[in-house]
Amino acid sequence: MTAHLNVVTIGVTDFARSVRFYSDLGFERRMKATGDEIAFFDAGGLIIGLFRWDMLAEDAQIPAQPRPQAFRGITLAQMCRTDAEVDAAMAKALAAGAALLKHAHKTAFGGYSGYFADPDGHAWEAVRAPGFTFAADGRVTLPD
Secondary structure, eight states: OOOOOOOOEESSHHHHHHHHHHHHHOEEEEOOGGTTTTEEEEOSSSSSEEEHHHHHHHHHTTTSSSSOSOSSSSEEEEEOSSHHHHHHHHHHHTTOOEEEEEEEEOOTTEEEEEEOOOOOOOEEEEETTTTEOOOSSOOOOOOO
């Protein structure tokens, strides 16, 4: 079987606030029949799931407490085609209620990148990186 990552589920503390935030970022909510149990968003070839923090911990049989107050060791990213797209993604996130972690800037690897956090502190990067290309449907493609 070939490995695939097709769903990222994020634990959230305020379900309604997080649904609004991800909707305001521009992700389309699908399968609304799940009501306020779990929310699924089309993320362009990947699904973002929002699940109440305690329920997600229980489902995975991981203690819900203590919750991490610092870096979780993972970031989510939106790869962009241009610096202007990075700036637009950052502005959209901040307008939706994100916390600014790092202003967009030129990177040492020849790209352009900024960071923000969603309402639960999950870190996101908006980035343009050299060498990455995009398929016609918007999916990021990797060079050989």
